[in-house]
Amino acid sequence: MLRLFPVKRVVQKSFKPTTRFSIRAITTSATMSVPYKQAAHKLTMIPGPIEFSDAVLGAMATPSQAHTSPEFVATFQSVLKNLRKVFKSTDPKAQPYVLAGSGTLGWDIVGANLISPGDKVLVLATGFFSDSFAEALKIYGAEVDVITAPVGDVVPLEEISKKLESTKYTAITITHVDTSTSVVSDVKAVSELVKKVAPETLIVVDGVCSIGVEDLEFDAWGIDYALTASQKAIGVPAGLSISFASERAVAKALDRKESVFFASLKRWTPIMKAYESGSGAYFATPAVQTITALKVSLDEILSESLDERFAKHEQVSTKFKTDLEKFGLKIVPVNHKVAAHGLTAVYFPEGINGPDLLAKLAAKGYTVAGGIHKALVGKYFRVGHMGYSVYAGHVDTLTKALEESLTELKK
Amino acid sequence: MLRLFPVKRVVQKSFKPTTRFSIRAITTSATMSVPYKQAAHKLTMIPGPIEFSDAVLGAMATPSQAHTSPEFVATFQSVLKNLRKVFKSTDPKAQPYVLAGSGTLGWDIVGANLISPGDKVLVLATGFFSDSFAEALKIYGAEVDVITAPVGDVVPLEEISKKLESTKYTAITITHVDTSTSVVSDVKAVSELVKKVAPETLIVVDGVCSIGVEDLEFDAWGIDYALTASQKAIGVPAGLSISFASERAVAKALDRKESVFFASLKRWTPIMKAYESGSGAYFATPAVQTITALKVSLDEILSESLDERFAKHEQVSTKFKTDLEKFGLKIVPVNHKVAAHGLTAVYFPEGINGPDLLAKLAAKGYTVAGGIHKALVGKYFRVGHMGYSVYAGHVDTLTKALEESLTELKK
Numbered sequence: 001m002l003r004l005f006p007v008k009r010v011v012q013k014s015f016k017p018t019t020r021f022s023i024r025a026i027t028t029s030a031t032m033s034v035p036y037k038q039a040a041h042k043l044t045m046i047p048g049p050i051e052f053s054d055a056v057l058g059a060m061a062t063p064s065q066a067h068t069s070p071e072f073v074a075t076f077q078s079v080l081k082n083l084r085k086v087f088k089s090t091d092p093k094a095q096p097y098v099l100a101g102s103g104t105l106g107w108d109i110v111g112a113n114l115i116s117p118g119d120k121v122l123v124l125a126t127g128f129f130s131d132s133f134a135e136a137l138k139i140y141g142a143e144v145d146v147i148t149a150p151v152g153d154v155v156p157l158e159e160i161s162k163k164l165e166s167t168k169y170t171a172i173t174i175t176h177v178d179t180s181t182s183v184v185s186d187v188k189a190v191s192e193l194v195k196k197v198a199p200e201t202l203i204v205v206d207g208v209c210s211i212g213v214e215d216l217e218f219d220a221w222g223i224d225y226a227l228t229a230s231q232k233a234i235g236v237p238a239g240l241s242i243s244f245a246s247e248r249a250v251a252k253a254l255d256r257k258e259s260v261f262f263a264s265l266k267r268w269t270p271i272m273k274a275y276e277s278g279s280g281a282y283f284a285t286p287a288v289q290t291i292t293a294l295k296v297s298l299d300e301i302l303s304e305s306l307d308e309r310f311a312k313h314e315q316v317s318t319k320f321k322t323d324l325e326k327f328g329l330k331i332v333p334v335n336h337k338v339a340a341h342g343l344t345a346v347y348f349p350e351g352i353n354g355p356d357l358l359a360k361l362a363a364k365g366y367t368v369a370g371g372i373h374k375a376l377v378g379k380y381f382r383v384g385h386m387g388y389s390v391y392a393g394h395v396d397t398l399t400k401a402l403e404e405s406l407t408e409l410k411k
Numbered sequence: 412m413l414r415l416f417p418v419k420r421v422v423q424k425s426f427k428p429t430t431r432f433s434i435r436a437i438t439t440s441a442t443m444s445v446p447y448k449q450a451a452h453k454l455t456m457i458p459g460p461i462e463f464s465d466a467v468l469g470a471m472a473t474p475s476q477a478h479t480s481p482e483f484v485a486t487f488q489s490v491l492k493n494l495r496k497v498f499k500s501t502d503p504k505a506q507p508y509v510l511a512g513s514g515t516l517g518w519d520i521v522g523a524n525l526i527s528p529g530d531k532v533l534v535l536a537t538g539f540f541s542d543s544f545a546e547a548l549k550i551y552g553a554e555v556d557v558i559t560a561p562v563g564d565v566v567p568l569e570e571i572s573k574k575l576e577s578t579k580y581t582a583i584t585i586t587h588v589d590t591s592t593s594v595v596s597d598v599k600a601v602s603e604l605v606k607k608v609a610p611e612t613l614i615v616v617d618g619v620c621s622i623g624v625e626d627l628e629f630d631a632w633g634i635d636y637a638l639t640a641s642q643k644a645i646g647v648p649a650g651l652s653i654s655f656a657s658e659r660a661v662a663k664a665l666d667r668k669e670s671v672f673f674a675s676l677k678r679w680t681p682i683m684k685a686y687e688s689g690s691g692a693y694f695a696t697p698a699v700q701t702i703t704a705l706k707v708s709l710d711e712i713l714s715e716s717l718d719e720r721f722a723k724h725e726q727v728s729t730k731f732k733t734d735l736e737k738f739g740l741k742i743v744p745v746n747h748k749v750a751a752h753g754l755t756a757v758y759f760p761e762g763i764n765g766p767d768l769l770a771k772l773a774a775k776g777y778t779v780a781g782g783i784h785k786a787l788v789g790k791y792f793r794v795g796h797m798g799y800s801v802y803a804g805h806v807d808t809l810t811k812a813l814e815e816s817l818t819e820l821k822k
Contacts, residue, residue, distance in 0.1 A: 036472060038472070038474040039474065041474040041475075042476075042480075042482075043475075044475040044476060044477050044480070046477050048696070049475050049476070049477065049478065049696065049699055050475065051474075051475045052474070052475055057472040057473075057474065058472060060471040060472045060700055061447060061449070061468040061469060061471045061472040062468075063449040063450065063452040063462075063463070063468065064452075064454075064455040064460050064461065064462045064463050064648075065453075065455060065460070065778075066455050066457050066460065066778045066780070067460065067649070069453075069455070069778055071453075100511055100512050100513050100516075100649065100650045100651075101511050101512055101516075101673065102511050102673070102695040102696050102697075102698075103695065103696065104672065104673050104694070104695035104696075105511075105512075105673045105695070107672055107673070108671060108672050108673045108674070111672065112671075135672075136672040139669050139670065139671065139672050139675075140670075140671075140672075229696065231696060231699075237475075237698065237699060237700040237701070238478065238511065238696045238697065238698045238699050238700070239511045239650045239698030239700070239701055240511075258550050259550065259551075259670075260519060260523075260550065260551075260671060260674075261515065261518055261519050261522065261546075261547040261550050261551075262512065262513070262515050262516045262518070262519045262674070263519070263671075263673070263674075264550075282783075283515070284513040284514065284515035284516070285459070285460065285513050285514065285515075285640065285642060285649045286513075286649065287513075287648065287649045287650030287698075287701070288460055288642075288648060288649050289471055289648040289649070289650070289701075290648070290650055290698070290700075290701070367476075367477045367480055369477070372693075
């Protein structure tokens with residue numbers, strides 16, 4: 001298997017948090033160009049923003065380019081072409097979109113472009129983010145039915161089937177991985193069901209913690225819209241809403257009366273088509289540097305096959321979860337089958353104060369995330385293991401730091 | 412006067428466009444941290460994205476930080492506090508906002524938060540961007556009246572007065588500098604008029620090519636909402652919508668039924684308050700690296716007084732325009748009084764083919780912008796002279812390159 005990054009253990013004996021930019025010069029020549037190398041720092045191992053590769057961060061510092069310059073047009077063209085590969089789509093009528101924004105903006109895009117006020121939408125809820133998606137769609141006038149899974153589990157197919165048979169839905173939303181619970185839904189199985197029972201229903205996938213880690217076959221599974229954000233498994237600093245629409249989703253957006261300006265796919269579709277075909281076009285200024293970083297990251301991601309990448313994440317994730325279980329910890333997903341591979345939500349062990357554990361880890365150089373599921377606040381924490389950290393060995397060193405922290409706190 | 416940047420002439424004998432990141436190492440030590448230094452490149456002298464300082468670009472490559480980490484909270488806190496200074500506001504009930512997005516998103520914020528469907532809005536139009544703002548507001552249901560100025564001029568105060576006396580408007584929009592014509596409107600005079608004739612009307616300023624270059628006194632002039640984008644005079648790569656709301660604008664937004672999710676000030680107000688008070692909060696992930704770059708840029712901007720900064724821009728702008736006139740060129744604004752200080756729109760001279768001139772300049776290492784005013788397409792071009800380029804001497808070298816290009820093309 002091809003190695004994406006130099007697999008080097010970053011042993012952080014000491015570090016000091018810094019916001020000041022610094023590099024370690026790795027040449028003695030006063031004029032030679034050298035690749036960017038990030039300084040030692042506390043490792044961000046939350047479910048996004050994730051750690052970024054040196055090359056991606058270096059691209060963030062690309063000197064200014066006009067948004068319609070030949071240099072940037074070539075960059076954006078490469079990004080759009082490569083996104084088709086990441087979404088496993090070869091349909092020329094499907095359309096990638098990259099907007100300045102965040103993952104959340106993707107929900108607005110759905111609400112403002114793919115549904116109309118009064119439309120019925122079925123939301124499969126596996127945690128906080130599924131519920132928030134429902135809330136966003138309601139603001140756009142959708143009549144939302146939510147099927148809520150038990151905490152740590154997915155929505156049973158039979159319940160989805162029942163709903164689809166009884167009601168005509170314009171769209172169904174699946175949160176592929178709910179970042180609050182680390183539960184992964186079976187998008188393929190749900191899509192097969194929708195195609196069978198309600199083929200006219202648009203299949204919308206929130207892929208924020210899945211795209212780039214979990215398999216998502218946009219064309220083969222018949223997905224209509226899938227969205228993510230740059231700072232997740234895509235491996236780029238926050239600031240981009242990245243999404244992909246099927247031919248019928250694009251048609252729907254182009255046909256719908258606009259209710260927003262910036263998030264209007266009607267405005268962006270010709271712009272994206274222009275950039276992908278190699279010419280600049282203007283609606284609103286794209287985030288030149290972050291898109292340049294996205295180009296670098298997509299090149300890195302596609303330097304091995306996607307399936308190899310997914311296998312690598314699965315392997316590291318399974319080892320991490322198994323290690324946690326060896327330490328006596330319990331993960332939030334009810335079993336490994338519904339547990340995501342890009343992050344792990346795990347209960348604090350009995351007898352240990354959660355904040356103390358997170359502080360220990362921070363002192364050892366690792367930022368992990370608290371829990372945000374309303375039913376479990378204060379009871380669990382979350383570790384991100386997507387992208388660069390998986391290849392750079394960060395998960396192994398974090399596991400060691402976690403084991404040490406647990407031992408120290410039990411004393 | 413304090414010098415913000417080393418005033419160094421960047422003589423570009425040769426350059427090659429590159430998207431690949433490189434730095435010139437400026438130390439012989441293998442371990443010492445060195446500040447980032449951008450490689451020689453074609454200078455982007457359009458009305459945004461502008462050229463960025465080395466420190467700003469370096470901050471774009473800040474290693475990953477959690478959006479709720481103490482490091483990033485301190486950064487964002489500094490940004491929000493300093494934005495108050497940039498907008499010349501000391502009212503604690505006024506509110507700065509920084510969202511991932513672009514300048515255009517600011518128009519959505521107005522449409523979705525400050526007006527309601529059916530509200531009347533008066534738009535003062537001095538070019539393409541004023542018209543687009545009107546279009547955006549119509550999408551949100553506003554009934555828009557537009558007063559269009561003659562090309563290159565501003566809207567006469569008497570016409571505004573007549574409209575305000577005859578109709579009750581929820582808001583008036585002023586495009587402080589219309590980037591398509593480089594015309595600067597007298598926001599102070601318009602605001603005084605509104606306060607006298609229709610004090611209940613919200614004063615909305617599109618400050619995209621003004622904030623950081625032209626004087627804007629948010630409190631003193633009684634502005635209700637002013638918006639800009641990071642890649643303009645604020646001096647940061649594209650990707651941020653930056654805006655400021657008065658107490659009554661915030662109250663209106665909090666009171667209004669939400670019609671959007673991501674661009675809802677109701678969602679963002681508590682988040683911005685939390686960050687400014689020194690604690691993290693989550694609605695959607697902020698663009699950590701770009702906001703870190705914004706911190707650096709605001710520190711640079713505020714290292715001299717704003718009035719000194721405006722004077723410096725005025726001086727460089729006046730010299731540039733006068734030089735152009737010496738070369739026989741004519742600027743688009745009808746006189747210097749209505750000409751902006753951060754960019755210049757200028758007609759191609761008789762007998763010279765526009766694209767040839769732009770190509771000449773590109774070959775000499777300068778990207779300038781074509782014209783986009785519908786009445787003047789192909790007849791003029793635009794040069795940005797905001798921020799870093801003003802301090803780094805880029806305007807002087809560009810003037811020389813322009814003079815040479817004109818001479819060569821006349822041969």
